[in-house]
Amino acid sequence: MKFFVDSADLDQIAALNDIGLVDGVTTNPSIIAKSGRDFKEVVAEICALVEGPVSAEVIAMDTDGMLAEGRELRKIADNICVKLPLTMEGLKACKIFSREGISTNVTLCFSANQALLAAKCGASFISPFIGRLDDITQDGIELIEDIRMIYDNYGYETEILAASIRNVNHIKDCALVGADVITSPPDVIRKMANHPLTDAGLAGFMKDWKKTGQTIL
Numbered sequence: 397m398k399f400f401v402d403s404a405d406l407d408q409i410a411a412l413n414d415i416g417l418v419d420g421v422t423t424n425p426s427i428i429a430k431s432g433r434d435f436k437e438v439v440a441e442i443c444a445l446v447e448g449p450v451s452a453e454v455i456a457m458d459t460d461g462m463l464a465e466g467r468e469l470r471k472i473a474d475n476i477c478v479k480l481p482l483t484m485e486g487l488k489a490c491k492i493f494s495r496e497g498i499s500t501n502v503t504l505c506f507s508a509n510q511a512l513l514a515a516k517c518g519a520s521f522i523s524p525f526i527g528r529l530d531d532i533t534q535d536g537i538e539l540i541e542d543i544r545m546i547y548d549n550y551g552y553e554t555e556i557l558a559a560s561i562r563n564v565n566h567i568k569d570c571a572l573v574g575a576d577v578i579t580s581p582p583d584v585i586r587k588m589a590n591h592p593l594t595d596a597g598l599a600g601f602m603k604d605w606k607k608t609g610q611t612i613l
Contacts, residue, residue, distance in 0.1 A: 494518025527560030
């Protein structure tokens with residue numbers, strides 16, 4: 397499973413990238429706004445930092461506007477993935493970009509029917525927001541399962557990019573049901589390495605080693 401970082405924080409992206417835990421990055425207008433910096437500058441720096449796709453979202457609500465903005469975003473770097481809303485206008489833009497060979501991430505997906513439409517329009521990625529579904533007592537992981545089954549039934553190549561990840565269990569469950577990608581805040585990815593028994597074991601090893609009075613170097 398691929399790991400995308402859902403952030404515009406260059407330092408945090410770089411730290412995880414150095415470990416080998418970054419296959420791509422997703423951004424949105426809210427994330428960029430929090431940085432307080434110029435949108436294009438931030439996106440360009442992220443694209444230079446990571447090799448994988450970097451999702452940059454259009455703001456226009458009409459197809460012509462989305463096409464113009466998406467083509468402008470693609471000028472920033474070759475690894476830009478144009479992020480489009482899951483609307484009929486967005487799907488129309490997705491189909492056109494697909495014909496032009498431009499990578500797309502269709503976002504704000506909340507149903508299997510929406511995911512099916514995105515795949516038929518040639519989306520590179522579909523982004524189901526599982527955390528937001530959980531917030532309204534619907535099952536986000538069940539949605540991932542449904543999309544996986546539909547895509548496998550018909551051989552769609554659109555990758556399932558699980559978004560709105562809230563905790564480490566979301567990542568585990570997405571992996572179990574076959575999501576192709578997760579996009580997560582950096583702190584959630586880091587928490588995957590944590591376990592109290594690991595900490596306890598290391599503390600015990602260090603205590604015993606100290607008793608030997610030895611050093612490795």
